[in-house]
Amino acid sequence: MSKVITPNQTEAGASDDTRRMLSQAFSVSTLGPLIALLIASAFFAIQSPRFLTGTNLSLVVQQVMVIGTLAIGQTLVILTAGIDLSNGAVMALGTIVMTKFATDYGLNPFAAILAGLIVCALFGALNGTLVTRLGLPPFIVTLGTLNIAFALTHIYSNEQTISDLPAALTFFGNTFKIGETAITYGTILMFVLFFLTWFVLQQTAVGRHIYALGNNPEAARLTGINTRRLLIMVYSVAGLIYGIAGLLLISRTSVGDPQAGQTDNLDSITAVVLGGTSLFGGRGSVLGTLVGALIVGIFRNGLQLMGVKSIFQVLITGVLVILAVSVDQLARRRQK
Amino acid sequence: MFERITSSKEGKGRTRLPLTRRNGTLLLLMAFFCQLGLAACGDNTNTASTGAGAAATTAAGVAAATTAAGAAAPGGTIQIGLITKTDTNPFFVKMKEGAEKEAQAKGAKLLSAAGKFDGDNESQVTAIENMVNAGVKGILITPSNTKAIVPAIQKARDKGVLVIALDTPTDPQEGTDALFATDNKKAGVLIGQYAKAAMAGKPAKIATLDLAPGITVGVLRHDGFLEGYGIKNGDAQIVCSQDTQGDQAKGQTAMENCLQKEPGINLVYTINEPAALGAYTALKAAGKEKDVLIVSVDGGCTGVQGVKDGKIGATSQQYPLKMATAGVDAVVDFAASGKKATGYTDTGVTLITGKPQTGVDAKDIQFGLDNCWGNK
Amino acid sequence: MESPAQIPVLQARGLVKRYGNVTALDGTDFDLLPGEILAVIGDNGAGKSSLIKALSGATIPDEGQIFLDGKQVHFRSPLDARKQGIETVYQDLAVAPALAIADNLFLGRELRRPGVLGSVFRMLDKKRMLTEASSHMQDLKIGIRSMRQAVETLSGGQRQGVAVARSAAFARHVVIMDEPTAALGVKESGMVLDLIRRVREKGLPVILISHNMPHVFEVADRVHIQRLGRRVAVVRPHNFSMSDAVAIMTGAMAGEEVTNN
Numbered sequence: 001m002s003k004v005i006t007p008n009q010t011e012a013g014a015s016d017d018t019r020r021m022l023s024q025a026f027s028v029s030t031l032g033p034l035i036a037l038l039i040a041s042a043f044f045a046i047q048s049p050r051f052l053t054g055t056n057l058s059l060v061v062q063q064v065m066v067i068g069t070l071a072i073g074q075t076l077v078i079l080t081a082g083i084d085l086s087n088g089a090v091m092a093l094g095t096i097v098m099t100k101f102a103t104d105y106g107l108n109p110f111a112a113i114l115a116g117l118i119v120c121a122l123f124g125a126l127n128g129t130l131v132t133r134l135g136l137p138p139f140i141v142t143l144g145t146l147n148i149a150f151a152l153t154h155i156y157s158n159e160q161t162i163s164d165l166p167a168a169l170t171f172f173g174n175t176f177k178i179g180e181t182a183i184t185y186g187t188i189l190m191f192v193l194f195f196l197t198w199f200v201l202q203q204t205a206v207g208r209h210i211y212a213l214g215n216n217p218e219a220a221r222l223t224g225i226n227t228r229r230l231l232i233m234v235y236s237v238a239g240l241i242y243g244i245a246g247l248l249l250i251s252r253t254s255v256g257d258p259q260a261g262q263t264d265n266l267d268s269i270t271a272v273v274l275g276g277t278s279l280f281g282g283r284g285s286v287l288g289t290l291v292g293a294l295i296v297g298i299f300r301n302g303l304q305l306m307g308v309k310s311i312f313q314v315l316i317t318g319v320l321v322i323l324a325v326s327v328d329q330l331a332r333r334r335q336k
Numbered sequence: 337m338f339e340r341i342t343s344s345k346e347g348k349g350r351t352r353l354p355l356t357r358r359n360g361t362l363l364l365l366m367a368f369f370c371q372l373g374l375a376a377c378g379d380n381t382n383t384a385s386t387g388a389g390a391a392a393t394t395a396a397g398v399a400a401a402t403t404a405a406g407a408a409a410p411g412g413t414i415q416i417g418l419i420t421k422t423d424t425n426p427f428f429v430k431m432k433e434g435a436e437k438e439a440q441a442k443g444a445k446l447l448s449a450a451g452k453f454d455g456d457n458e459s460q461v462t463a464i465e466n467m468v469n470a471g472v473k474g475i476l477i478t479p480s481n482t483k484a485i486v487p488a489i490q491k492a493r494d495k496g497v498l499v500i501a502l503d504t505p506t507d508p509q510e511g512t513d514a515l516f517a518t519d520n521k522k523a524g525v526l527i528g529q530y531a532k533a534a535m536a537g538k539p540a541k542i543a544t545l546d547l548a549p550g551i552t553v554g555v556l557r558h559d560g561f562l563e564g565y566g567i568k569n570g571d572a573q574i575v576c577s578q579d580t581q582g583d584q585a586k587g588q589t590a591m592e593n594c595l596q597k598e599p600g601i602n603l604v605y606t607i608n609e610p611a612a613l614g615a616y617t618a619l620k621a622a623g624k625e626k627d628v629l630i631v632s633v634d635g636g637c638t639g640v641q642g643v644k645d646g647k648i649g650a651t652s653q654q655y656p657l658k659m660a661t662a663g664v665d666a667v668v669d670f671a672a673s674g675k676k677a678t679g680y681t682d683t684g685v686t687l688i689t690g691k692p693q694t695g696v697d698a699k700d701i702q703f704g705l706d707n708c709w710g711n712k
Numbered sequence: 713m714e715s716p717a718q719i720p721v722l723q724a725r726g727l728v729k730r731y732g733n734v735t736a737l738d739g740t741d742f743d744l745l746p747g748e749i750l751a752v753i754g755d756n757g758a759g760k761s762s763l764i765k766a767l768s769g770a771t772i773p774d775e776g777q778i779f780l781d782g783k784q785v786h787f788r789s790p791l792d793a794r795k796q797g798i799e800t801v802y803q804d805l806a807v808a809p810a811l812a813i814a815d816n817l818f819l820g821r822e823l824r825r826p827g828v829l830g831s832v833f834r835m836l837d838k839k840r841m842l843t844e845a846s847s848h849m850q851d852l853k854i855g856i857r858s859m860r861q862a863v864e865t866l867s868g869g870q871r872q873g874v875a876v877a878r879s880a881a882f883a884r885h886v887v888i889m890d891e892p893t894a895a896l897g898v899k900e901s902g903m904v905l906d907l908i909r910r911v912r913e914k915g916l917p918v919i920l921i922s923h924n925m926p927h928v929f930e931v932a933d934r935v936h937i938q939r940l941g942r943r944v945a946v947v948r949p950h951n952f953s954m955s956d957a958v959a960i961m962t963g964a965m966a967g968e969e970v971t972n973n
Contacts, residue, residue, distance in 0.1 A: 056469055063462045120430075159549045204834045205822035208815055212808040219806040223820035224791045252461065252486035257687040259455035259480075281812045304466045310450050310459075311423050 028074035030288040032327050033275050036320075037295050038265060044302030051302055054181030061187045064297035066091075066252065068290065068314075069190050069245035071240030071271040073124075075289045078272055080234055081214040081281025082138035086127065088241045088264030089149035092257075096153050099256025101163040102169055109168035116245035123149060124239020128232035132331055147267065153258045159160040162256035170280050188249045193241065195271035196285045210234060215282025255316045271296055295320065340657030382538065414444040414671045416664055417467035417475040420462050425448040426636060427656050428478065429549055430709035431502065434660035442668045447472060451564040454581070457481040461488040474667030475499035476660070479506050482552055488510040498670045500677060502659040504553050514666065514677040516659045518685050520553050520633075522606075523652035524560020526696070527631040530650045531603055532565045533693035534629055538602070540565075543576040543594040544605045545615055556605055557633050561605045575601060580611040587614025595622055606632045609651060617645040636686060638706035643690055644701045650689035653699075656709050658683040718745050719782050721917050722767060722886050723796070727776035729762050735921030736762035737773065744886065744919060749912050751920045751928040755936030755961055760923045763938060764921055768800045768888055769793030780885060803891045805875040805899060809864035813856065815846035816863055823854050848881040849873070852910045868959030869900030880911045885910055887941075888919045905931045925954050937961055 045052040077084040101107045105300045107115070110323035123145060130141040159279050172186035201207035212220040213227055249260060275292030277284025296317060303313050418435050420428035432448055439446040447470060449463035457480055465488070467475055475497055479485040487504050489499050491512065501512040509515060531540075544561070547554025559569070567573060575598040577591035587610060594601060595618065604619075606612035612632035619625040625647075632639060635653020642648040666677035687697060688704035724742035728735070737759045744750050754760040765771040767778065767789030767814045778785055780796060787793045791802070818841050824830035825837045845859040854873040856866065863871055872892055879887045889908065893901040901924075908931055911918055920927050928935060929949045937960050939943040945967030947959050959965035 002912075030680055050470060065464070066458070092651075161481055163483055163486070190652060193706055205366070205824070205836060206809070206834070208819065208822060208836070211811055212819055213816075215808040215810040216806070218804070219808050220819070222800075222802060222806040224794060225820050249458070253484060255457075255481075255484040255803055257457050257484045260458060262456070263452050282808065300462070301466055303450060305470055306448070307445070307447050309423065309448070314803065336620055 006312070015135065016318070030276055030285055030291060033295065033324065036274075036324070037298065038297060040298050040302070043238070044305070046300065047302065051272040051305055054179065056301065056305075058181050058187070058292070059303045060297045061190075062116045062184055063292045063301065064251065064259065065184075065186050065246050066191050066249045067264060067271060067296065068256070068293035069193060069248055070242055071275075071289045071293050072193055072286060073241035073245075074268040074272050074298065075277055075284070075286045076201075076210065076234050076238050076241075077138070077199070077273075077285060078269075078277055078279060079210050079214045079281055080231060080236075082231075083142065083269065083279070084235070084238060085139065085142040085265045086123065087245075087333040088185070088261030089153065089244045089267055090120050090123045090239060091246040091249065091264065092189045092259075092261040093123070093149045093153040093156070094243040095160070095250050095256045095260065096157045096258055096286050098246065098250060100157070100164055102166055103162055103164065106241065107125070109166045113169070113247060114210050115317055116246060117240055120243030121236050124242070125232060125236040128235030129145055131229045132231050144268040152264075157256070157258040159258060161256065165250065165254060165256070168252045169247075172248055173246040173254065180308040185253075186251050189244070192291050193244065194286060198330055201286055207232075211282050213281075221252065222260050267296065270321055275327055278328070292324075340383040342689070358559045386476070389520020403532045409663050413471040414442075414668060415470060415515075416444050416446050416667045417463070417470075417472040417477075418446060418448045418660070418663075419463045419467075419475060419477040420448070420450045421454050421456075421478050421480045425454075426710040427503075427634070428599040431656040434464045434657040438664040441594045442664065444671075445663065446664075446667055457479050457484040460485055464488045465490050468492050468495055468497055472497060473671045474500065476500050476502050476663040476665075477512070478503045479646055482507040486559050487602075498667055498676050500663050500666060501617060502657065502663055503654075504551075505680075507552060509680070515680045516662050516666075516683055517680070518652075518654035520556035520660075521560040521563075522682075523654060523685045526560075526562035526652050526685065527605070527633065527650055528561040528566075529696070530632050530687060530689065530693055531561070531562075531605070531656065533696050534649060534691070535603060537596045539600055539696045540606065541601045542574045543578075543591070543598075543601045544617075545572060545578055545580050545590050545594075545604060545611045547607045548579050548581050548606070553565050557607060558605070561631070580607060580612055580614070584610040584614040587611030587619045590615075591618035592614035592621075595619070595624070597606055599624075600627050604628055604630045606630060607646065608632060609634045609636055609642060612639065612648050612651075613642055616642070619683075635686070635704060637705065637710040640688060640701065640704040640708045643688055643704065646690070649691065650687055651700070651704075653686045653688050655683050655685075655707070675685050720779070721743055721746050721781060722919075723779040723782075724763075724767065725777050727766055727773045727778070729759075729766060729771060729773050732798065735941055737766065737776075738940060739776070740938070741943050741947075742767065742936065744917050745934075746782035746913060746914065747917055748933040749908060749918045749920055749931055750934035751922060751935045752938060753922065753925075753957065753961055754771055754929060755934060757940075758938040758961070759941040760921060760938050762921070762941075764888060764890065765844075767793075767919070768798060775826035776866055794882075798886045798888065800888040801872075801875045801879045801892060803889065803894065806861050807871060807875055807878075810862055812860045812862055813849075813866075813874055814841045814859040815843045815883065816874055817859075819840070819850065819872050819878075844881075845877075848877045851879060852877055852907055853916065854907070860868055866943070867900065868896050870902045872896065872900070872904050876907050876911065880914060880916060883916050885916075886919060888921075890921050891923065892920070893922065901927060925958065929954050931958075939963060939967070953962065 043167045050056055071092060073087060074084055094116040097119050098112050101112035101115050102109050125144055125266050127141055131137055131138050172189055176183040201210065209220060209230055210227045210247055212225065213230055218228055250256060271293040272289050273287030274295050275281065279287055299316055362633050385578050406544055416439055418432060420431060422428060428450065436446050447467055460480055464475060464498050473491060477499065479501060482504060486495055489506065489511055493499055499512045500516060505517060540685045544558055545557055550669050562568060576594035578593060580586040580590050591614065604615050607614055609632050616625060619628050625649040629649045631650050632648050632651045635651055639648060639651050662681060662683065669684065670676055686699050688701065689698045690701050692698045720743040722744040724740065727737045727740045729737040735967065740759060740763055742763065746869060752760055754765065762771065766773045769790045785796060786948045808819065823837045823841050825835045829835045842859045845924055852873065854877060856870060863874055892904050896904060905927060908918055908920065920932060933950060935947050935955060935957060936943055939961060947957060955963060960967040
């Protein structure tokens with residue numbers, strides 16, 4: 001009989017709970033993006049003395065706030081090997097509902113916000129139901145709901161931008177100061193959402209199920225996970241998060257704008273991919289998405305400070321995406 | 337029997353902290369947040385030499401794109417921001433060129449930005465924030481969403497930045513310190529008057545190819561045209577109105593749809609020259625191009641060529657170059673004297689046509705070509 | 713006959729299953745005795761998989777009865793069967809390759825932290841899952857060092873080991889294995905057969921479905937031969953020849969119910 005190592009030996013060094021938790025938080029796939037983020041920051045800091053100021057960095061985070069939040073929902077969907085093209089449009093619809101309810105119908109701002117969140121969550125549920133019940137590819141389903149949400153937004157708002165909003169609606173745009181720097185509540189909310197999502201994905205059974213669902217849906221089903229219900233739940237929660245992104249958008253621009261969010265779906269996917277999450281599902285981390293969103297934000301901000309034409313920002317983002325995916329693939333191959 | 341199969345790298349060298357991928361990530365992340373933390377506590381001016389910066393720039397391959405003249409020294413040079421709706425419309429390209437030239441002439445630095453699409457409010461908000469943070473003295477902006485941009489502009493103005501709207505007023509117009517724009521109403525009136533004279537009393541079946549609902553520029557030109565023609569909205573002579581978003585392909589579709597509805601259209605008002613050219617294509621395909629008068633606004637070189645070729649009857653020429661240079665000058669003045677530009681400054685509009693009509697002031701095609709914007 | 717009549721752990725009588733015009737099971741019987749490895753063999757179309765599906769809850773038979781430990785049971789779903797203590801190791805293993813071994817072992821049955829952290833915050837007890845996973849693997853003498861490794865980094869035989877360990881860990885009555893050596897080479901097949909013996913040693917009877925005669929004859933205590941939707945014979949490998957078994961399977965030789973000898 002061959003001798004086998006006892007369990008104690010293998011887990012000897014891992015007895016420190018916090019260290020293991022932190023180390024699990026930043027998996028392999030997040031390392032690359034993080035390095036890229038640091039290099040980019042260093043580069044821009046050299047280029048412009050204003051880059052590394054508290055005010056500027058706070059601005060970057062604010063500018064990333066909406067896409068970053070959308071990307072949280074997108075991460076959840078992509079982890080299940082799906083994709084959500086409708087998130088920008090659903091968010092825009094949510095903002096119109098929230099602002100119209102609060103101004104035109106004079107509803108209590110909190111009720112208006114709740115209404116908007118519910119509408120967005122329902123759209124998410126619609127996506128999830130169509131994917132599970134009809135078995136259609138998420139790409140197709142969300143392409144359809146994208147157009148529906150877009151049209152509804154324009155019809156319902158009648159192309160009007162809604163302004164003069166009650167203060168409660170733009171609360172998350174308010175700031176508090178740390179030293180010299182003004183920090184908006186909205187960015188705090190975004191970080192909180194990232195933490196909560198990280199927690200659910202890494203520290204709870206539901207998180208494990210989501211990864212399993214994306215990695216091998218048949219296996220998930222056979223081990224007794226209710227994959228249909230889980231998938232609908234993921235899309236619905238994602239929808240809710242898009243609604244929160246809408247609230248953050250309102251707080252940033254102080255208006256309800258039916259034209260908003262048109263390219264945000266692709267931007268959120270960019271953040272997710274740059275963060276190392278695989279489009280095939282089952283792999284990646286939501287903290288990677290945070291890094292990815294920050295990379296996009298820092299590039300945009302840094303290049304603008306340098307005076308670079310905005311069209312080049314688009315070019316550079318494209319190059320980054322390809323680099324990110326290639327690096328991830330190479331690392332994965334080497335690992336095997 | 338199973339042999340011991342070990343494939344894990346863990347468990348080696350447990351006495352010292354191994355630089356595994358996970359630990360490395362942790363350290364890097366801590367470094368990042370330390371950096372952020374230090375920055376938050378105070379202004380962290382990075383005085384790395386510009387030599388290193390230049391080398392890094394070429395290494396990153398973005399050398400071609402900077403509009404800055406020389407090293408960035410916010411202490412000395414005035415910085416001016418220009419935010420256009422998009423990067424791609426030749427109207428804005430011309431505006432930007434003009435602004436750059438004037439800024440250079442006056443020894444100022446121009447920072448520019450644009451939205452991703454016509455109507456992209458968020459990008460313009462971001463641009464305002466970044467420019468204010470970069471220390472601009474004034475911002476020139478063609479607002480994509482005239483209402484939605486106002487709060488962001490207000491925040492900039494509260495910080496003492498001069499904000500001037502170019503070409504399109506905000507809603508309300510007082511949302512910016514000043515407005516340098518074409519009198520879009522007058523632009524419409526001129527072509528309306530021209531059309532009335534050119535039609536010489538013939539009963540008209542009018543199609544209006546407009547911009548998009550609720551956008552002031554489109555409304556002003558449309559209403560101006562009707563006023564110049566002498567009718568009101570809802571007049572029976574207006575047989576079709578379609579939106580084109582100022583796009584050539586959409587203009588063509590709009591014209592086709594209008595012709596389907598009313599084949600006898602003989603006068604077409606168009607919001608701009610791309611829409612006009614699109615309409616012409618549709619009319620030509622239907623064999624009606626000789627029977628219909630198209631009038632437009634813009635005065636871009638392609639459009640004036642269209643007038644020369646007989647596709648467009650007359651166009652109201654506007655001067656984005658003037659808007660840009662006047663804007664730059666205003667900011668420079670503000671920086672020097674502290675005096676803010678205010679109110680509305682008409683940057684001029686001229687009727688260009690190859691077939692002048694009595695009673696309507698116009699300039700000829702050569703004038704149009706000499707003063708047009710865009711690619712000649 | 714050496715031992716007194718044992719109550720079969722899993723038993724079926726007169727199972728019938730039709731798919732349209734095709735009769736997959738035509739009154740099949742089935743007996744699984746305690747502590748044995750029972751192989752189920754049969755040609756394509758014999759009703760092997762339908763039988764196993766009925767026993768594991770994946771399909772509901774049209775007629776017939778199934779008894780678990782002497783009591784009649786009705787399985788509405790595989791989950792039902794699992795709850796009653798019947799675990800299946802599927803042919804494609806049903807593991808999530810990107811996830812760790814411990815994660816896969818506890819997939820769908822994760823352990824939570826004690827107290828508030830577990831009940832309110834639903835936090836996973838990762839440490840406990842790692843240690844328990846280790847001990848389950850150790851029970852079956854599978855020598856993989858870290859339970860944190862992703863399953864995709866393992867060889868075919870090791871992955872099989874993970875799937876088997878999962879079933880063995882949670883099974884209370886029966887472990888069903890569907891073609892466990894089909895995708896493996898000689899050496900790894902040998903390891904898996906050892907694994908199957910160790911599961912038996914743990915006290916769990918194993919139902920083994922396989923096309924591989926040598927493997928069947930090497931490891932099984934009894935062999936259930938299925939043909940044309942019925943059980944046609946049960947033989948003991950140590951006093952029955954492989955070629956005869958194949959002959960019964962294909963119908964070249966008539967089968968006789970050989971229950972105990």
